[in-house]
Structures are given as structure tokens and as C-alpha cells.
Amino acid sequence: MDVARFSPSLERLVELISKLPGLGRKSAARLALHILRHSEEEAEALAQAILDVKRLVHLCRVCSNFTESDVCSICTDPKRDHSVICVVETPGDVLRLEKSGAYRGLYHVLGGTLSPLDGIGPNDLRIAELFQRTQENSVREVILATNPTTDGDATALYLVRALKTDGLAVSRIARGVPVGAELEHVDEATLASAMESRTRIS
Amino acid sequence: MDVARFSPSLERLVELISKLPGLGRKSAARLALHILRHSEEEAEALAQAILDVKRLVHLCRVCSNFTESDVCSICTDPKRDHSVICVVETPGDVLRLEKSGAYRGLYHVLGGTLSPLDGIGPNDLRIAELFQRTQENSVREVILATNPTTDGDATALYLVRALKTDGLAVSRIARGVPVGAELEHVDEATLASAMESRTRIS
Numbered sequence: 001m002d003v004a005r006f007s008p009s010l011e012r013l014v015e016l017i018s019k020l021p022g023l024g025r026k027s028a029a030r031l032a033l034h035i036l037r038h039s040e041e042e043a044e045a046l047a048q049a050i051l052d053v054k055r056l057v058h059l060c061r062v063c064s065n066f067t068e069s070d071v072c073s074i075c076t077d078p079k080r081d082h083s084v085i086c087v088v089e090t091p092g093d094v095l096r097l098e099k100s101g102a103y104r105g106l107y108h109v110l111g112g113t114l115s116p117l118d119g120i121g122p123n124d125l126r127i128a129e130l131f132q133r134t135q136e137n138s139v140r141e142v143i144l145a146t147n148p149t150t151d152g153d154a155t156a157l158y159l160v161r162a163l164k165t166d167g168l169a170v171s172r173i174a175r176g177v178p179v180g181a182e183l184e185h186v187d188e189a190t191l192a193s194a195m196e197s198r199t200r201i202s
Numbered sequence: 203m204d205v206a207r208f209s210p211s212l213e214r215l216v217e218l219i220s221k222l223p224g225l226g227r228k229s230a231a232r233l234a235l236h237i238l239r240h241s242e243e244e245a246e247a248l249a250q251a252i253l254d255v256k257r258l259v260h261l262c263r264v265c266s267n268f269t270e271s272d273v274c275s276i277c278t279d280p281k282r283d284h285s286v287i288c289v290v291e292t293p294g295d296v297l298r299l300e301k302s303g304a305y306r307g308l309y310h311v312l313g314g315t316l317s318p319l320d321g322i323g324p325n326d327l328r329i330a331e332l333f334q335r336t337q338e339n340s341v342r343e344v345i346l347a348t349n350p351t352t353d354g355d356a357t358a359l360y361l362v363r364a365l366k367t368d369g370l371a372v373s374r375i376a377r378g379v380p381v382g383a384e385l386e387h388v389d390e391a392t393l394a395s396a397m398e399s400r401t402r403i404s
Contacts, residue, residue, distance in 0.1 A: 007255075009258040009270065010259055012255075013255045016244075016251050020233050021233070028295075029294075033297075036259055042218075044253065046218045047253050049211070049218050050215060050237055050244060057209045066211065074208075091296055092231075092235045098207075
């Protein structure tokens with residue numbers, strides 16, 4: 001839409017919103033128009049929330065998860081299993097796994113994956129910090145939960161080799177058919193993985 | 203996601219974003235995480251754009267379209283046809299119609315529709331202003347482009363009756379099958395309208 005003709009400031013907002021992931025120009029325009037209908041207070045609250053999140057949120061000193069304190073609430077939770085560390089790519093992955101409710105151990109956020117083509121090597125990720133944590137005797141298992149993508153798999157493979165130590169179990173999350181998905185809509189690589197990792201039930 | 207546990211400010215941003223139309227909590231969390239990855243400057247630019255849009259954009263004194271000046275760029279454009287006024291519900295509708303490029307007249311934004319159940323009567327919309335504009339001899343047609351919904355249709359019907367004056371044509375935009383749509387996915391009411399308003403082609 002030729003919003004710029006009516007209002008350069010509206011055009012600017014549409015432009016900035018459309019840079020967010022998953023939002024095309026059309027959705028961005030819809031959101032901008034909605035914000036324009038906001039009360040002054042609501043618009044200010046949204047602007048302030050954006051500034052606050054940048055100002056207050058940083059990464060946990062131990063696991064690099066999001067936190068507003070020095071060490072995050074998972075790392076400091078005595079009720080969690082401190083003998084297991086789940087390695088993920090991003091803080092968003094921690095949120096997703098926490099939502100599943102299936103895990104009660106600690107996390108370690110790598111901050112990405114190894115990607116030689118993009119020049120991202122082990123020193124660009126928080127791998128040294130992971131090693132340091134696994135040296136502690138209390139840690140008995142590392143679960144690799146990087147994405148089942150080429151880069152995620154390569155990173156997991158690298159970590160499996162690098163973490164090889166007596167007494168430390170290293171596992172990879174299972175890949176298979178998503179719960180609730182119909183086979184018709186599942187790609188072949190996933191189906192092959194699901195078949196390979198089948199579990200006997202009787 | 204239980205974002206609040208990690209970061210109240212992230213939770214607050216997710217909450218505010220998820221109030222925007224078409225964004226559930228999941229999309230809101232994705233956007234909030236993306237904003238968190240923004241540079242300080244990008245986050246500030248977005249926050250500022252939200253504040254600017256509320257500060258700078260207001261409604262055109264003549265047609266109630268969005269503008270940053272007193273009268274909008276459509277109302278002041280001498281190249282447009284000042285004898286036709288297209289009546290729409292919201293400024294967003296003006297943007298959409300302008301994008302279609304099919305209209306070169308003026309607009310009048312009502313600011314909503316009549317809705318007796320919600321207590322919205324003719325005095326709550328900019329209907330008096332529309333009448334005043336149509337009194338001018340130069341106006342020869344009013345096109346009613348309110349939404350083809352119950353409220354939009356009722357509002358159009360009200361305006362047809364109220365605008366009945368010698369020498370003033372009043373029309374309603376056509377309803378029919380959307381361009382590019384397959385009949386399979388078009389609802390029955392639309393199909394019925396499309397059939398009723400069919401145009402002879404040979």
C-alpha cells in the first residue's frame with residue numbers, strides 16, 4: 001500500500017514491522033493500523049516494553065538462557081536435576097522445551113550452530129563454557145537438542161566427539177513423526193528417521 | 203510459554219504483542235524473541251516509530267482519512283475527480299482501495315458502521331459531515347464501499363435513504379467471487395451474490 005503518500009511516519013512503522021519474521025507488508029500494515037487505533041497509553045506501553053526488553057534481558061552467566069538476573073531461575077532452582085545438561089541452540093529453544101514440561105534438568109545455550117560456510121567455528125559458540133560445566137563431577141548426562149538440520153546435526157556430532165569422557169553419557173533427542181501429524185504431510189527424511197528409531201511396544 | 207519465569211519484561215512484551223490482531227501467544231513470543239535479538243538501535247527505532255505514528259498521524263479535516271497535515275493528499279489533489287465520493291468504514295479501507303488503483307475520486311471515512319446493538323447510531327459516525335459534502339453542487343455520485351457485512355450493508359442502506367437527493371447518484375460496490383479464488387472455496391452467500399449480479403459478456 002502506498003502508505004507513504006498519506007503519512008511518512010505510518011510508512012516507517014510498516015517498514016520496521018515488516019522486517020520482523022513471518023510478517024509481510026500486508027500484515028505489517030494491518031498491525032500498524034491497529035497500533036494507530038491504540039490509545040496513547042497503549043502505544044506508549046508497547047514502545048516502552050520494546051525498550052525494556054532490550055535494557056533488562058541478558059544472558060545467564062552459567063547457561064546463556066535469557067534472564068534479568070545474573071544467573072537464571074533454572075540454574076538456581078534446587079528442585080531441578082543438576083546432573084543433566086540439555087544443549088540447545090537458542091534461548092527460544094529453552095522456552096519451547098520448558099513449555100513441553102518434559103524436562104527437569106539444566107540447559108546450555110550454544111548461541112547457534114557450527115557453520116563453516118558462514119565462518120562460525122567452535123570458538124564462536126559457547127562450547128568452552130559447556131566443557132567447563134561438564135568437567136564438574138556432578139554432571140552425568142548431556143542431552144544434545146540442537147535442531148535436526150544439517151548444521152544442528154553437525155554441531156551435535158562435533159559435541160559427541162568432543163565430550164567423550166568416562167562417566168559422561170551423551171544423548172541426542174529423538175527424531176520422528178510429530179505428534180498429531182498425518183503421515184501424508186510428513187517429509188520422507190522424517191519418516192525414515194521415525195522408522196529407524198521405532199520403539200517396540202509389545 | 204512460561205516466559206515470565208525467566209524475564210518479566212519479555213513476558214510483558216509478549217503479552218502486549220499478542221493483543222495485536224492475528225497474533226497468538228506463539229507468534230507474539232517469536233516476534234518478542236526476534237526484537238530481543240535486534241540491536242539497541244533497531245529496538246529504539248521500532249519503539250520510536252510506534253510513538254511517532256501516534257503523535258503525527260491524525261484524521262483529515264475533510265474526509266477523515268489518515269494524514270499528517272490538516273487536509274489529506276487525496277482531498278487536495280487537483281488531478282482527482284472531486285465529483286465522486288467513495289464512502290468507507292476506516293482509513294485502512296482507503297489504503298486498500300488506493301492500492302487497487304481503480305478509483306480516482308475522493309473518499310469519506312465514516313469511522314465505523316451503524317450498530318444499534320452496540321449503541322452506535324448516525325451521530326457516532328461522520329455522517330453529518332458526509333451530508334454537508336454532498337450538498338455541494340460539484341458532487342454528482344456517492345459510492346458506498348462499506349463492508350459487505352450485516353452492519354456494513356445496514357449502514358449502506360441507511361445512507362442510500364438519507365442521501366436521496368435530486369441529481370445525486372448513489373451506488374454500492376459489487377459483490378461477487380474474489381479474483382483468483384476457486385469456487386470450491388467461496389461461501390454460498392458470495393456465490394449467490396455473484397450469480398445475481400452477473401454481467402452479460404456477449
